[in-house]
Amino acid sequence: MNKVFLFLLVSFFVVSCGTSHPVVRTTKPVAQTPKKPDPRKGTRPNAAPVKRNTTTVATTDKPSSTTSHSTSSSKATAPDNNASTAAVNQQPTEVLQATTTVKVTTAMVLAYIDKYKEIAKKDMVDYGIPASITLGQGILESGAGSGPLSTQANNHFGIKCHKEWTGPSVSYDDDTAGECFRKYSHPHESFKDHSMFLVSRERYAALFRLEQDDYKGWSRGLKAAGYATDPAYPTKLITLIEKYQLYRFDAEVLGKPVPQIIQSKDSIAIDKPTVFPVKTIGNQHVVTKGDTLFSIAKKYNMSVDDLKKKNNLTENAISIGQTLSVN
Incomplete structure (x- = not known):
């Protein structure tokens, strides 16, 4: 009786060990597949696309940035005009008649x-x-x-x-x-x-x-x-x-x-x-019909900007009979 009981116990142990092996084998492949690629993750060159996407976004921003620069560039030409204006202002002014x-x-x-x-x-x-x-x-x-x-x-x-x-x-x-x-x-x-x-x-x-x-x-x-x-x-x-x-x-x-x-x-x-x-x-000029700031400035060898400054003008509008300082 004792032998029968011992035999059953050994058989049960063997069966238990045999059934546990597949579980171990099943676990190993699962562990091998995901864990081994981890080093590859760090060396993956294709991580760059994320950066490329970021660059692309930055690139789309550039046109507006460029446009803004173009605008400021066109404004930057103003000093050149002022420089030429200053050169004109340095020229001797015409003597005003009586x-x-x-x-x-x-x-x-x-x-x-x-x-x-x-x-x-x-x-x-x-x-x-x-x-x-x-x-x-x-x-x-x-x-x-x-x-x-x-x-x-x-x-x-x-x-x-x-x-x-x-x-x-x-x-x-x-x-x-x-x-x-x-x-x-x-x-x-x-x-x-x-x-x-x-x-x-x-x-x-x-x-x-x-x-x-x-x-x-x-x-x-x-x-x-x-x-x-x-x-x-x-x-x-x-x-x-x-x-x-x-x-x-x-x-x-x-x-x-x-x-x-x-x-x-x-x-x-x-x-x-x-x-x-x-x-x-x-040295004053009375505005008459047909006069413009440009024509008046030209007559007295002045720039339009200088004429406007002398008369505290913020706009180009002038009226007939208006007196402008031109000295």
């Missing part, structure tokens, strides 16, 4: 006439100076109120200080450097002073012996008495008076019918701008 040409449109002249006609008529009654002459001289001397002497000093007739003047003044280069010109607080004062100026000076006395509606005689007499040095002054004044029919205000004051005057052939057509030489204060 007068500048102001283009005045018909609308501007008509507005000037409408604004000051009553003052001219009143001065004709008070002082005996034809209203046509007062208005004509105002238009001619001030560029219909757009010249710098009229806009900054309210001086519409280019009257200089002279010895008796004790009021405010402005100076600019005319016949000589730094001449003194009268400054008024209001244009009305300029008109009155113009009348007083003519009445109080002996050299103009002969004019007051003419008929009050003799605008041609007055125009020639003003030149002969030394009011203006331009040989064409009488012709310019007469042309203005006839072109805008300023003689009708003389007729209104005198209670006469308005004369029918045929405009001479040399007169400027009404729809074209009239060009007047007017006085400028210092």
Whole structure:
């Protein structure tokens, strides 16, 4: 009995050992397959694709980076322009003439006439100076109120200080450097002073012996008495008076019918701008129709940037009648 029990026990042990071997063998291949490649993982050259993907992402970023660089490159060219601008600025500037040409449109002249006609008529009654002459001289001397002497000093007739003047003044280069010109607080004062100026000076006395509606005689007499040095002054004044029919205000004051005057052939057509030489204060430019910052800068041998800086301009927009510093 004991032998039978011992035999069964040994048999059971043998069977148990036999069944455990496959389990061991099964475990080994599993262990060998995954564990051995571990060293290969570190040497795997194909780990680079991950890096390539990263590089690719970086590459896609480059165009925007390049674009940004291109933009900054285009901005970087600005200093070159400024350098050339600086070179231009170093060149000697053009000497500004005592007068500048102001283009005045018909609308501007008509507005000037409408604004000051009553003052001219009143001065004709008070002082005996034809209203046509007062208005004509105002238009001619001030560029219909757009010249710098009229806009900054309210001086519409280019009257200089002279010895008796004790009021405010402005100076600019005319016949000589730094001449003194009268400054008024209001244009009305300029008109009155113009009348007083003519009445109080002996050299103009002969004019007051003419008929009050003799605008041609007055125009020639003003030149002969030394009011203006331009040989064409009488012709310019007469042309203005006839072109805008300023003689009708003389007729209104005198209670006469308005004369029918045929405009001479040399007169400027009404729809074209009239060009007047007017006085400028210092080195300044009055903006006229057709002016641009480029054309003004070119005229005075300046750069546009320099012109804008001198006048505190942030934009390129300018308006007719605007005064710009160009020195």
